[in-house]
Amino acid sequence: MKPKTFIEKLGYFLRTLLFIIICTVFIFLTLWTFCYSLHAFYLFLITLIFATVSFFRKKNRKFITITLLSGIALFVLSTPYNLKQYNKNAAAFQDQINQGYHLHFKEKCAIYGTLLIITVGDIIPFPEASIQNFYLLFPKENKTRIFYSNDFLQAPDIKKMMHLKGKNSVAWDKWGERFNGNFRYAAAFDPCTLEITDEGNRKKAVLVTNFNYRKNYTTQNANHLLGGMFAFRIDEGLFWYLQHEGWLHPYNAVWIAKFEK
Structure with missing residues (x-):
């Protein structure tokens, strides 16, 4: 050729x-x-x-x-206009759920599509959250998924705990970590446990988080950016509803890392 x-x-x-x-x-x-x-x-x-x-x-x-x-x-x-309409409709969906009404198939598809957008959008800034969201789309019988990566050891709060042995809790205020190095990891692992053990001449870190979305929980984002033109809401309660309806499948995410003593 x-x-x-x-x-x-x-x-x-x-x-x-x-x-x-x-x-x-x-x-x-x-x-x-x-x-x-x-x-x-x-x-x-x-x-x-x-x-x-x-x-x-x-x-x-x-x-x-x-x-x-x-x-x-x-x-x-036309993003500013689209976001305003999106926020209004998302709030209406959440109100329906809170009042005990079921959403129609079309509305469930809209929420499912939103999670797909978040999953793709998170690939670069929040890769761990993106990976966990992706696997949320598929059921698993034992509800446990294992991932191997040393990246989570870069979280400032986890670095402080790497000399500790045994199992310890790590709790972040996910959205309160937006302006520091913990945010990438808090977005995926809040809350979690971290267990450090010896493995020969190396150490093993096992991070475990129950990955799921919370009922009736909403965060407001970008409210102060250009006068709120790009303000948008993330309704975990809508994703929780899809979990409840069997469209999404929560699981325990186990992240394993090995590092030198």
Whole structure:
């Protein structure tokens, strides 16, 4: 295979992959905004109709890609308005649950989609929380999952406990840790236990947390950013409801790390 031919095929593959990703994101956002009854759904619907008509008129893939990206860009630019509507609808869902009413399938899908967005959005800033959220989507008979990583040893509060032996409790005020080095780990492990044991010439740290969402618990975020334009709420109570309905599956997360004495 000539280098030029390989490069051309690689370029075609990457462009195709990018097109599939853009289509997947666009379709997901269309369905999510529909389920959450956001006005942005109509923006996606109009864009989708235009892209579909362009496809049947034999427009090239580049034109359709730009069309879909334009719809996503307009959605992002209208974020302040979308967040206000999202916050209003999320509060209404929580009020229904608090009053003992059941949500419809569409509303459950909206909440499920929100968790998927959080899971993807957390991959870089909060990888441990993202991983744990991902496995929350799948049932496990013994309700225990084991992960291997030394990263959690970097949490300032855990560093202070690494010389201790035996099992000790670690409790953070998750949202109170936003401006320090504990926040990444508190987002995933609050609360947890940490057990340090000797293993030959090394030490073993075992962190255990019961990963689940709390009933009727809401946090307000970004309230002071640009006058609250990007304020949004995270309703753990909605995810708790999906746990109660069997859509999400809480479990004990066991994180194991080994380090030099």
